[in-house]
Amino acid sequence: MWPDYQFSQDNIMVTRRWETKGMLDAWAFYKLERFNYDFAEDEEKHAFRKTMSRIIDNAKSEGQILMLPTVAKADEPIDQWASMSKAYDIGAFVTKYYDRQKKVLRDRYSARYQPYLIVNLYEVEIEDEFNRIANRYTGDNFKDRLINGSKDLWNRYLKTIEGNAWISQADWQEILNKEKSLKNRLSRFCRLDACDQKEIEWLVARNLYKGIGEPKLLSELRDWTIPFEVQDDLYRPTRTLRFLMNGDTEFKNRHVEVKQLAGTAYQMYFTLSEIPTDGLEFPGQEFLYHALQAEYPVDISVKFKPIKDKKVRKKLKNIRLDIDDQEEMSGDSSDDQFNDVQEFESEIKKSSESVMMASFSFGLNSHNLEELQENADNFMSHMETCNVQVVNPFGDQERHFVDFLPCTSLVVAEDFHHCCFPDAIAGGMANASMNVGDPYGIYIGWNGSLGAPVFTQYPLLPSHGMSGGAAAFGPPGSGKSVVMNLKGIETVYHGGRALFFDPKGDRTFWDKAIPGLQGKASVANFGGKEAESDRGKFDPFRLYPDNPMKAMSIFSDSWQFLLDLEAGDMRVTALEESAQLLKEMPMDERNTSALLDRYQDIYKKEQVTKPEYGQLYRQIKAKADHPLVGLLVGNGSEIPFSTDYLLTVIQVHGLSFPDPEAGGNMDLSSEQRISLACFMGIMGFAFKFLEQRDILNFVGLDEIWSISRIPKGKQFVSKLNREGRALKNLVFMATQEPQDLKGLEQYLNNIYIYKQKGTKNAGDACDMLGIPNTEANRSTVLSLEKYHCLFRDQHERVSQVRIEITDPDLLKAFDTTPI
Incomplete structure (x- = not known):
């Protein structure tokens, strides 16, 4: 049940199956695009659901969606922002200012949710691999082939079965090709970002540090720039992740205790008893998004696996038998349940989508057991008010703890497996978000x-x-x-x-x-x-002595409005022609009063052909006596x-x-x-x-x-x-x-x-x-x-x-x- 992490490279993790030690699995890790769900219209919400449904259906394999909060003390983003300040003149004060702000916010936490998608890419059958390699050894007879290949095969077998997994170059290349194909296929529906080494390690190790602090990642302690040791055509990984699983875990009936050197954390897990459908219409039945609206961080895990037609029919047959048993025991018939089964069978025949087996888990954590119990009671009440039924399985906390470890199949009890279409899983809105703003800043x-x-x-x-x-x-x-x-x-x-x-x-x-x-x-x-x-301190020609075009633009806009001039008025033309007058004036003589004097000169010389200059001179001169207008009319003596x-x-x-x-x-x-x-x-x-x-x-x-x-x-x-x-x-x-x-x-x-x-x-x-x-x-x-x-x-x-x-x-x- 527990995953056996072998190695990771890029955004791919290779694990060994716990139930079949001769089987390796390769998993791809992605960060999903978050949809801001608040205030979205119904059409957008349906589009969000369809996007997620297509991702689940087109994964064509078993996978997991993790919606996880990154919880940090609110003073950490302030520290990061303060370190970027360039206010050197007041640097000492700025440091004190942000220190005071950190004290105010020190008991607050910043929880930002990020959805992750983990998909099984490829299965490597180790025994088949050795059979394929054995065929390479040739000789005149069976004895020659046995002598030539047995020693090498035995060494490989020991290294692979008893130590870290070795993987052939051909298989590794096939895994890379499948990852590329998967990403290209899913990227048609939404943006996917490949996880890096640190993010993969964090997803594994955080489960043993929730409620205690951030885990120490191996990639921060060692230089792992060389991912593989190559021998012949086999890759031997140098990045073992087993050490990320260190921690003393004790599974109680209703909660989990995890002990690290830094302290003890308490975790409690819940599961969805049934996918809510009765009385709820979408939008409105976002049973996973409802969990994010609790007053404390909640971890969410969704496992899904396509099931074949025969298994679907077997599952439905078992459901019918359960209905019959309930009727026999209670004496009451359950027509509604029977009708639901019939309706689901009918939908399977019509739909082109895969049928999925899914499980849904929720996790809470705290450094204090009493606080955790109080939050758990509130969480169950909160979900009940949203018409979502969750249970805290008695004596089954280990399964749900493992459920949050990446690269595991459906591990929760079969009672909590749900046979459904991708739409039903997507309707929970696992990638919906209410995040706003930036990770740090003001x-x-x-x-x-x-x-x-x-x-x-x-x-x-x-x-x-x-x-x-x-x-x-x-x-x-x-x-x-x-x-x-x-x-x-x-x-x-x-x-x-x-x-x-x-x-x-x-x-x-x-x-x-x-x-x-x-x-x-x-x-x-x-x-x-x-x-x-x-007076005169905002004369545009005094503000912009070396930029007459900018000054002219401000001057023209202000006076056109002040004099209420309409387009086509010759006074507007005169204002626009003033730019040429300014060019003829020395820079230190450019001001509104000097420009008015030029207007007067032009009018005196050409009263008949250019009366608009005389009108402008008189009107501006008259307005300039107003105390406020005087702010814009300088004579060259003002200091801007x-x-x-x-x-x-x-x-x-x-x-x-x-x-x-x-x-x-x-x-x-x-x-x-x-x-x-x-x-x-x-x-x-x-x-x-x-x-x-x-x-x-x-x-x-x-x-x-x-x-x-x-x-x-x-x-x-x-x-x-x-x-x-x-x-x-x-x-x-x-x-x-x-x-x-x-x-x-x-x-x-x-x-x-x-x-x-x-x-x-x-x-x-x-x-x-x-x-x-x-x-x-x-x-x-x-x-x-x-x-x-x-x-x-x-x-x-x-x-x-x-x-x-x-x-x-x-x-x-x-x-x-x-x-």
């Missing part, structure tokens, strides 16, 4: 009943060739600004810089309040008296706003923005138009900020709805996102409704949806996330609690996440209550 919160920590490598997206665009959607007070703030500050802690545009005044004291950045942060307040003192700080906040809460309830077709007042045009001009600073390529830059735009609902404003936001992607930087936008950023989805690799108001907004949110716009999903969006959101990561996986800030000083600084 800690943003937790998700699922396990409270699994969620990490995101958002600052690394540009270096991985992906867009660094992100967005958070939600009404005031929902928490959307908090996640944007966290991403920006953590980008600084990682070694980058951050720039925030704040139209609400929520970040007034960030230069003093953000931990570790005192003296390295700047907050500028533009509105009221501040605007008077900072600095980009040298690690954290920069530009507060524009003195601007008058439209009411968010007004929608996209709002009528703007004069003050609102001035405010929006100035905001667009001030954001020209963001373009300059993004241009510094030697460092990662983050731009956070809060309440971006204020300009994105206006066509010209949306064009400006799109341009900013394009610049960010081209320059490999990060642009994070916070707004209220998904419709505000419609058309910009291509730039968004992280999306956070908070509670929305109204069914339409909820539907738009589903569309933005790429999940089905169903009543159930809309209801989820409409009922999200504060700080809870639906998070879509760069892999397009969606899950509900509770955002959490672990540092109390950061949390206080992120308080978005207007001052």
Whole structure:
């Protein structure tokens, strides 16, 4: 029953059968693609099941699916992320920051599930192999052949039967060919990744370390670069895996005790008493996926084996006899069971799929027996509420322990063997996943009943060739600004810089309040008296003295909107012609006031043919007297706003923005138009900020709805996102409704949806996330609690996440209550 592991090479393991020592088996190991199951529509779920069904059917051999959690302390991913920080200026603080975060999370565990597929490739009959080799020895008579071959054959027999398995070159090549054929066949249905040596060892050894810690792998202790010792045409493996099975195991009636030097672990195993079919329709009967929703890690093992027609009929005959015995003993007839058998026989005749014999096992573990017993009671209750019946077989724990060891056949008691089609096995959704985020990165919160920590490598997206665009959607007070703030500050802690545009005044004291950045942060307040003192600091020609085309683009966009110029207006043409005027001006004289003087000169010389220059001069000159507009009109004496700080906040809460309830077709007042045009001009600073390529830059735009609902404003936001992607930087936008950023989805690799108001907004949110716009999903969006959101990561996986800030000083600084 216990596997006899001989050797492994690449993703192939060779074992000796425990019941027939003269038989070797070769098994292929793969990591299966995980399907993110939450929020998938019914058609997708059926497609997922069909994919898994085809994999099981096309394996054409016995195999195993293992769904296993990789459990790690939550502080380990933080350590890995902290080690990558390049914030050398504040390195000492960053180290302390992550140390504090580890203390908060030290009692949390990160459990990420990974499905594995193990398939029997090839059977090698050792006796047949020796007979084939004996035929090679030739001579004039039997005596000559016996003398020539007996010694060599005897040595091979001893080495193979009593020691590590030797395998012929021909058989090994056949195994490699079968593995390649199998992978090509199954890869048509989903992505398969071949396991490496360490992963195979981990799958074997973890069973004797569950609840204790991570096993010591042989490949970490020895250099096994040479897999075989070659003698004649035989391969002798140098990688014996028997030592991975070391451990003192004691099998109790209801649990298993495993002792290692590091401690004692307790394990408990369950099995499925029957595949749930009665009263459950798919989707809804995902009996394996239900187990993943328990509040503790659960191991899942599914064994399957194609059975021949005669064995199927024999199995059905035995089922009928069991039904007859039950009727005789109880006196009650079981028409339902009899009908089920008849229906199954009918399906067998119609179906082209193989009939499988399968078993399903579940495993729990803990370092504490009382905790394990409590979890076991809760697990059985949890599965019962999902209409799934599991049992903890009395006195049969060894079989289920072995069931989780790779490369074993059906070892559980025959009472728990299930005769079924691949669809029935696939319907359990063994490869369904609720994983979201990355293995390590910025800690943003937790998700699922396990409270699994969620990490995101958002600052690394540009270096991985992906867009660094992100967005958070939600009404005031929902928490959307908090996640944007966290991403920006953590980008600084990682070694980058951050720039925030704040139209609400929520970040007034960030230069003093953000931990570790005192003296390295700047907050500028533009509105009221501040605007008077900072006149001309955002003149695009002062921001971009050596890039007149960039400056001209910002200048033209801002003034076309401010003056409400329509396409075809000659004043627009005049604005566009200004680029030529700039080229004729010395670099140190390029500013808006000097350009206006050129407009006046042109008008005086050519009043009849170019009256638009005179109109522009008068209109811009009149608007420039406004304190806010004055921010954009310099005379050459101003020192532009600095980009040298690690954290920069530009507060524009003195601007008058439209009411968010007004929608996209709002009528703007004069003050609102001035405010929006100035905001667009001030954001020209963001373009300059993004241009510094030697460092990662983050731009956070809060309440971006204020300009994105206006066509010209949306064009400006799109341009900013394009610049960010081209320059490999990060642009994070916070707004209220998904419709505000419609058309910009291509730039968004992280999306956070908070509670929305109204069914339409909820539907738009589903569309933005790429999940089905169903009543159930809309209801989820409409009922999200504060700080809870639906998070879509760069892999397009969606899950509900509770955002959490672990540092109390950061949390206080992120308080978005207007001052």
